[in-house]
Amino acid sequence: MKQTFFDAHAHLDFAEFDHDRDALFIEMNARGIDKVLIPGVSPERWSRQLEIANQYQCYFGLGIHPWFIPSSIDEAITKLEQQINHNLINPLFVAIGECGLDKLRPNFPAQVELCLKQVLLAKKYHLPVILHAVKCHTELIALLTKSKLTHGGVIHGFYGSVEVAKHYQLLGFKLGIGGLLLNPMAKKLHHVVSELPLETFVIETDSPSMTPLNSPEKRNSPLILPSIIEKIAFLRKKSTVPILEQVNKNTLQLYEL
Ligand SMILES: [Zn+2]
Numbered sequence: 386m387k388q389t390f391f392d393a394h395a396h397l398d399f400a401e402f403d404h405d406r407d408a409l410f411i412e413m414n415a416r417g418i419d420k421v422l423i424p425g426v427s428p429e430r431w432s433r434q435l436e437i438a439n440q441y442q443c444y445f446g447l448g449i450h451p452w453f454i455p456s457s458i459d460e461a462i463t464k465l466e467q468q469i470n471h472n473l474i475n476p477l478f479v480a481i482g483e484c485g486l487d488k489l490r491p492n493f494p495a496q497v498e499l500c501l502k503q504v505l506l507a508k509k510y511h512l513p514v515i516l517h518a519v520k521c522h523t524e525l526i527a528l529l530t531k532s533k534l535t536h537g538g539v540i541h542g543f544y545g546s547v548e549v550a551k552h553y554q555l556l557g558f559k560l561g562i563g564g565l566l567l568n569p570m571a572k573k574l575h576h577v578v579s580e581l582p583l584e585t586f587v588i589e590t591d592s593p594s595m596t597p598l599n600s601p602e603k604r605n606s607p608l609i610l611p612s613i614i615e616k617i618a619f620l621r622k623k624s625t626v627p628i629l630e631q632v633n634k635n636t637l638q639l640y641e642l
Pocket residue numbers: 394396424483591
């Protein structure tokens with residue numbers, strides 16, 4: 386059976402892919418990378434994102450990233466809800482996000498408000514939520530505990546301790562594992578990947594960002610997914626086939642596909 390890969394988080398709508406997107410999708414297909422989720426980042430970018438997602442048959446999320454705080458949060462949330470309603474019948478629309486918190490970026494109180502409002506939309510529409518979480522696990526765990534989501538979601542590009550990882554797992558969240566795993570210095574992440582049940586993980590790249598260290602490419606792409614699976618298999622002392630199978634199952638289950 387041919388192995389297939391699902392990139393649970395890739396911004397393939399970004400301009401970095403405009404010059405060779407067709408060629409990249411052909412290459413991905415040849416390597417069995419046949420499913421991708423493109424997260425949303427801001428109202429200004431949704432129409433381009435949806436155009437690309439529909440054209441290449443990629444799953445997508447709708448949301449506002451904490452790096453793109455709108456001047457009026459209420460207005461942006463209204464627009465988001467309109468967009469959600471507009472897309473409810475589209476089978477490619479599977480999640481809210483990406484949204485989240487990022488302590489390395491300004492305006493944390495506004496980030497919290499924006500994130501909470503999107504988490505509540507995920508709850509209202511019974512959808513999983515894609516979360517960006519940088520140096521904010523305490524605050525995010527508090528927000529999620531309070532929100533009592535029914536469909537969980539994913540902590541994308543997870544970086545944290547085993548203890549934090551277990552907390553998210555208890556809240557019904559998957560952890561998105563990407564190129565950082567290939568960094569020999571990322572010991573904390575290696576530990577998480579070898580300790581937690583395999584049911585906890587989905588694989589992703591965050592392309593075009595998060596290019597692995599030592600990569601000859603400047604731009605990240607879903608083509609690195611097989612190396613992530615190899616690394617997970619190495620860390621868990623298993624062969625790649627059952628690892629890939631379970632990780633795929635996790636992603637399909639999360640997005641109810
Ligand atoms: Zn992202």
